[in-house]
Amino acid sequence: AQSVSQHNHHVILSEAASLELGCNYSYGGTVNLFWYVQYPGQHLQLLLKYFSGDPLVKGIKGFEAEFIKSKFSFNLRKPSVQWSDTAEYFCAVNPDSGYALNFGKGTSLLVTP
Amino acid sequence: SQTIHQWPATLVQPVGSPLSLECTVEGTSNPNLYWYRQAAGRGLQLLFYSVGIGQISSEVPQNLSASRPQDRQFILSSKKLLLSDSGFYLCAWSPTQGHEQFFGPGTRLTVL
Numbered sequence: 001a002q003s004v005s006q007h008n009h010h011v012i013l014s015e016a017a018s019l020e021l022g023c024n025y026s027y028g029g030t031v032n033l034f035w036y037v038q039y040p041g042q043h044l045q046l047l048l049k050y051f052s053g054d055p056l057v058k059g060i061k062g063f064e065a066e067f068i069k070s071k072f073s074f075n076l077r078k079p080s081v082q083w084s085d086t087a088e089y090f091c092a093v094n095p096d097s098g099y100a101l102n103f104g105k106g107t108s109l110l111v112t113p
Numbered sequence: 114s115q116t117i118h119q120w121p122a123t124l125v126q127p128v129g130s131p132l133s134l135e136c137t138v139e140g141t142s143n144p145n146l147y148w149y150r151q152a153a154g155r156g157l158q159l160l161f162y163s164v165g166i167g168q169i170s171s172e173v174p175q176n177l178s179a180s181r182p183q184d185r186q187f188i189l190s191s192k193k194l195l196l197s198d199s200g201f202y203l204c205a206w207s208p209t210q211g212h213e214q215f216f217g218p219g220t221r222l223t224v225l
Contacts, residue, residue: 043217101159
């Protein structure tokens with residue numbers, strides 16, 4: 001079955017540590033890729049997206065993600081996290097420019113001061 | 114700018130009661146509209162989407178239904194709620210398919 005896997009369900013980091021959240025998908029065709037974030041008490045919002053072109057994409061708040069087609073991966077990174085990055089992060093895949101966004105189960109990130 | 118509203122924000126309903134959740138979008142026309150459900154410990158699951166008034170596509174068979182009576186209004190309904198309908202329901206819109214989707218604040222439904 002087609003799926004989106006996020007490797008880490010809970011991550012705890014100290015401020016200034018580097019972050020990498022893994023995302024793998026199992027769709028064989030063309031995909032559009034997204035990372036969404038949900039801060040405590042707020043709407044789900046878009047961090048960054050990849051449709052085509054440069055596989056390294058930059059998003060808001062210093063986040064970036066790299067699409068590696070051969071590995072079916074779209075990992076999220078940030079060189080130095082802040083306490084305000086505490087949130088839940090979701091990877092989503094849109095296969096073949098269809099209607100559905102298929103989400104991973106999410107990763108809960110806690111950044112400690 | 115575009116905004117998306119959902120209400121109510123929270124709802125507690127007994128098993129067997131009806132349900133109506135409403136979603137409206139402002140600042141855009143002819144959007145694609147979506148209903149997702151997020152159960153505890155899971156990602157978001159697409160329930161329904163609509164590309165126009167009166168056009169509804171269901172992604173999973175279930176106890177719920179959706180309707181789109183107006184261009185920017187999307188309603189999620191049930192005639193008789195089940196315990197398994199509990200969850201967090203999110204409405205989203207996008208300008209077209211394949212595009213990013215923009216999410217509303219959600220409705221937390223508890224069925225007792």
